[in-house]
Amino acid sequence: MILEAVMLNVKPGMENKFESAFKQASKIISLIDGYLSHELHRCIEVKGKYLLLVQWDNLEAHTTGFRESPKYEQWKKILHHFYDPFPTVEHFQIVESKTKNPEYY
Known part of the structure; x- marks a missing residue:
């Protein structure tokens, strides 16, 4: 499994x-x-900053x-005009994973 991580900076006021356009684009990538899956996270501290996993x-x-x-051409058309600057995409491999086991708490 590979994790793609992208920090997205959306133009102010957009x-x-x-977020609405991303819901539409989600159907394409899936x-x-x-x-396998994706998550879009909105930054709490910085308006317009998102993390896509x-x-x-x-x-x-x-x-x-x-x-x-x-399908990528459709994705670009829906989303790429929102970004400034254009994001860098990075890929990661898992080294360790742990989930809190409810049996112990």
Whole structure:
């Protein structure tokens, strides 16, 4: 599993329109082979700042399967005009994972 992490800075005053557009774009990305899940988080301290986390089966599912597909063109059209500056996309592999076990609390 690969985690794609993207810090998104949305242009001032466009936050509500971005969130609405993101719901539409979510339907597109979820159709890609190798897509597992995604989360969009709104920053509490900085207005217009979001964190997008997408889980993929493997790196190629994102870099080739999504980025080289016609669906990515739809994604770009819906979302890319909201960003300033344009975001950097990074990919991560899990090193350790732990979840609080309710049996012990």
